[in-house]
Amino acid sequence: MDPSKDLAAYGYGSVAWKERMESWKQRQEKLQTMKNEKGGKEWDDDGDNPDLPLMDEARQPLSRKLPISSSQINPYRMIIVIRLVVLGFFFHYRVMHPVNDAYALWLISVICEIWFGLSWILDQFPKWLPIDRETYLDRLSLRYEKEGQPSQLAPVDIFVSTVDPLKEPPLVMANTVLSILAVDYPVDKVSCYVSDDGAAMLTFEALSETSEFARKWVPFCKKFNIEPRAPEFYFAQKIDFLKDKVEASFVKERRAMKREYEEFKVRINALVAKAQKVPEEGWTMQDGTPWPGNNVRDHPGMIQVFLGQSGGHDSDGNELPRLVYVSREKRPGYNHHKKAGAMNALVSVIRIHLSWVSAVLTNAPYLLNLDCDHYFNNSKAIREAMCFMMDPLIGKRVCYVQFPQRFDGIDRHDRYANRNTVFFDINMKGLDGIQGPIYVGTGCVFRRLALYGYDAPKAKKPPTRTCNCLPKWCCCGCCCSGTKKKKKNTKPKTELKKRFLKKKDAGTPPPLEGIEEGIEGIETENPTPQHKLEKKFGQSSVFVASTMLEDGGTLKGTSPASLLKEAIHVISCGYEDKTEWGKEVGWIYGSVTEDILTGFKMHCHGWRSIYCIPARPALKGSAPINLSDRLHQVLRWALSSIEIFLSRHCPLWYGYGGGLKWLERLSYINATVYPWTSIPLLAYCTLPAVCCLLTGKFITPELSNVASLWFLSLFICIFATSILEMRWSGVGIEEWWRTEQFWVIGGVSAHLFAVFQGLLKVLAGVDTNFTVTSKGGDDEEFSQLYAFKWTTLLIPPTTLLIINLIGVVAGVSNAINNGYESWGPLFGKLFFAFWVIVHLYPFLKGLLGRQNRTPTIIIVWSILLASIFSLLCVRVDPFLAKSDGPLLEECGLDCN
Numbered sequence: 001m002d003p004s005k006d007l008a009a010y011g012y013g014s015v016a017w018k019e020r021m022e023s024w025k026q027r028q029e030k031l032q033t034m035k036n037e038k039g040g041k042e043w044d045d046d047g048d049n050p051d052l053p054l055m056d057e058a059r060q061p062l063s064r065k066l067p068i069s070s071s072q073i074n075p076y077r078m079i080i081v082i083r084l085v086v087l088g089f090f091f092h093y094r095v096m097h098p099v100n101d102a103y104a105l106w107l108i109s110v111i112c113e114i115w116f117g118l119s120w121i122l123d124q125f126p127k128w129l130p131i132d133r134e135t136y137l138d139r140l141s142l143r144y145e146k147e148g149q150p151s152q153l154a155p156v157d158i159f160v161s162t163v164d165p166l167k168e169p170p171l172v173m174a175n176t177v178l179s180i181l182a183v184d185y186p187v188d189k190v191s192c193y194v195s196d197d198g199a200a201m202l203t204f205e206a207l208s209e210t211s212e213f214a215r216k217w218v219p220f221c222k223k224f225n226i227e228p229r230a231p232e233f234y235f236a237q238k239i240d241f242l243k244d245k246v247e248a249s250f251v252k253e254r255r256a257m258k259r260e261y262e263e264f265k266v267r268i269n270a271l272v273a274k275a276q277k278v279p280e281e282g283w284t285m286q287d288g289t290p291w292p293g294n295n296v297r298d299h300p301g302m303i304q305v306f307l308g309q310s311g312g313h314d315s316d317g318n319e320l321p322r323l324v325y326v327s328r329e330k331r332p333g334y335n336h337h338k339k340a341g342a343m344n345a346l347v348s349v350i351r352i353h354l355s356w357v358s359a360v361l362t363n364a365p366y367l368l369n370l371d372c373d374h375y376f377n378n379s380k381a382i383r384e385a386m387c388f389m390m391d392p393l394i395g396k397r398v399c400y401v402q403f404p405q406r407f408d409g410i411d412r413h414d415r416y417a418n419r420n421t422v423f424f425d426i427n428m429k430g431l432d433g434i435q436g437p438i439y440v441g442t443g444c445v446f447r448r449l450a451l452y453g454y455d456a457p458k459a460k461k462p463p464t465r466t467c468n469c470l471p472k473w474c475c476c477g478c479c480c481s482g483t484k485k486k487k488k489n490t491k492p493k494t495e496l497k498k499r500f501l502k503k504k505d506a507g508t509p510p511p512l513e514g515i516e517e518g519i520e521g522i523e524t525e526n527p528t529p530q531h532k533l534e535k536k537f538g539q540s541s542v543f544v545a546s547t548m549l550e551d552g553g554t555l556k557g558t559s560p561a562s563l564l565k566e567a568i569h570v571i572s573c574g575y576e577d578k579t580e581w582g583k584e585v586g587w588i589y590g591s592v593t594e595d596i597l598t599g600f601k602m603h604c605h606g607w608r609s610i611y612c613i614p615a616r617p618a619l620k621g622s623a624p625i626n627l628s629d630r631l632h633q634v635l636r637w638a639l640s641s642i643e644i645f646l647s648r649h650c651p652l653w654y655g656y657g658g659g660l661k662w663l664e665r666l667s668y669i670n671a672t673v674y675p676w677t678s679i680p681l682l683a684y685c686t687l688p689a690v691c692c693l694l695t696g697k698f699i700t701p702e703l704s705n706v707a708s709l710w711f712l713s714l715f716i717c718i719f720a721t722s723i724l725e726m727r728w729s730g731v732g733i734e735e736w737w738r739t740e741q742f743w744v745i746g747g748v749s750a751h752l753f754a755v756f757q758g759l760l761k762v763l764a765g766v767d768t769n770f771t772v773t774s775k776g777g778d779d780e781e782f783s784q785l786y787a788f789k790w791t792t793l794l795i796p797p798t799t800l801l802i803i804n805l806i807g808v809v810a811g812v813s814n815a816i817n818n819g820y821e822s823w824g825p826l827f828g829k830l831f832f833a834f835w836v837i838v839h840l841y842p843f844l845k846g847l848l849g850r851q852n853r854t855p856t857i858i859i860v861w862s863i864l865l866a867s868i869f870s871l872l873c874v875r876v877d878p879f880l881a882k883s884d885g886p887l888l889e890e891c892g893l894d895c896n
């Protein structure tokens, strides 16, 4: 918050630029003193060269890797190695010491343990080399926004996906769109496309309202430099008006804007209220024509420009970013490929569309995609991403920059581990040290080229260090913009051409040297024949031609009318038939969710991705905080993993010989294999109950001293790795524990169902739907947490809970009957049963809800299953009968 200056003008080349210069100068001074103190030792990571004269600031790398300090990472690595060794000894002991009178129990438990061990390895080793990163926004400015010149920052197209206005309230979408339109980036370089898969007139009209409100909101944001720029969240912030910096004019305008926003909300809510009941003859638009999207499953493609270049001005007369509504065609009998299909329709449409709107094909080499509920919480987020993408040294090989997902409105204790910080702050940082984070579906800036399915440019070793800013790999042409331009390497160009001609599959990577500067591309002749490109990208000559144009040229001989026809053509159902869309190009189809596969393919093409965590979270979204919605979300993710695992894209076999690094592969294997762990997990959570109910049986023989030592060391190692992991990542103990709990809860419900549904799909071709999660309405805070919806997913964990509780009771009462000696062996079992119960505890809480209104059906089912189960065990091995060999075999547990 810096409402300090009442600026008459804002934008680049003006005050904002000067401010940046100031801060840069200050940094310089600080830097200088630091260098003097440290002797410049720590400054040579990735090209940061201490000897550089200060004048070269604009040529310095735009970001820097910050390895985790060795005092934190080395003990961590050491304990991993120790844990591996201990695990080896542990398994040696387990395998060599079967339990003769409970052989089945022993065998099952050992198999489970081995599986857990393997999945630990898959999860652990991609975390061997975690890193942090630091960006230099001021250098980006110095480099690409020179005073008095037009900005040279690269254009970005921002995609917002929405599908169901009831589950994804228009107000939520409006806030996202407003935060995009107000982003701190040259307005002529930002375009926002909203994809409406629900073809809802409500969404359309809400967007129209939003574009009007944006004319007031955007100048307000920029004038006072506020954060975040999504009004709902901005006005929800507490501001201390007594602080000295707050100016009267700001207070006044803020109050006025708040009122405007409230009126805007009223208008949106009126639209929502109107949309509750569909008129019999369907919706009609304001001009009296029927709404084309009245049949959601059968309607033509629709495109509407809300803020184009003419007319897209704010209340101060400044230009606004473009805002376009797109709803792709839907026809019965076509597979629409859910969100991936929507994104691909947008990729195809935008280039044509832009040329239609502005008659100039803007060169948007980058795309940012967002879910409708993920708003810009940091208005500089695009700049953060550009610090990687537009870095002449590392940028060329970056396919996407992923921001972590952060959330609003999660209950304080984050009962169902919605924040997922273990994933976002541990695993993803680990991957960033290898080949980059996986794509999580939202908050990701893509290089368009990488989406077109091209290979990453090969890293070349520089022959000699020709200039002072060379890192490990560098093409001379790019590093010293300005001075060395004329020398722009000619050799790589011919090399590249040879490569294209040889490689039939990879098609034509457009001129690679041209992209790095984003603006000034180089024209190369087209080595791939037109018909091949049409086979790849579809029968749109305009689109195919646009894939060639990297340099913002104009498509000659195309009239606006024919361009609109083209645009509608590329969002039609049949357009992608027999093309490589969804197979090699764009967002990849084949699983319920598109994220893992899309990123995986890019990594297989040799690209690297970057994980960017700005101090102020770049984007924020909402998450399902009630149990059933959360389980369904996890089910969708797990199902998608199973689908990938069972497809030709299974990371175990796919993509060798490409550019995928082996540790990266390991993590993709982990990401697709994990739902299978639900089977051993279910077994392992059942075992304690069985053990408690069957007297005298346990999964291990009586422990010797040496054996206890292995058990104990393993526990200590597990504990120590977690502690050290939390230490380097900054993840708190509560978050970590929630993740552990939810791993068990999700494991024995959602993941388990995913395995069966996935098998069903592969074997019987049963397709599954994308269940969209509801994005928080404006009702009572956290009421969602207690909302309860019945779902079959709840049966297995409920049953587990009950049998383990029964097991504990039975075990204890049995021990009481049998006197003092039987407490010893019981300890192990009880510990084991408690382990299960404690992990399922948040589930129990969710089940009980706020008013203790667990639907009877679940209780009935679970009690039924639990009692059948207990009866079986009890009948087979009554508590008081000591040995009953023949009977035991009935329960399938061969205990002899």
Ligand SMILES: O=c1ccn([C@@H]2O[C@H](COP(=O)(O)OP(=O)(O)O[C@H]3O[C@H](CO)[C@@H](O)[C@H](O)[C@H]3O)[C@@H](O)[C@H]2O)c(=O)[nH]1
Pocket: 161, 162, 163, 164, 168, 195, 197, 337, 338, 339, 342, 370, 371, 372, 373, 440, 441, 442, 592, 593, 594, 595, 633, 636, 637, 770, 771, 772, 773, 774
């Ligand atoms: O047919 C569809 C289905 C969904 N969506 C959009 O997909 C997004 C994600 O849906 P959501 O219900 O919010 O799923 P989440 O589980 O909350 O989202 C995470 O997981 C998804 C994959 O499962 C990713 O696509 C998302 O980016 C990621 O945030 C939303 O914007 C939807 O509008 C479509 O556009 N078309």
Ligand SMILES: [Mn+2]
Pocket: 371, 373, 621, 622, 623, 773
């Ligand atoms: Mn979501």
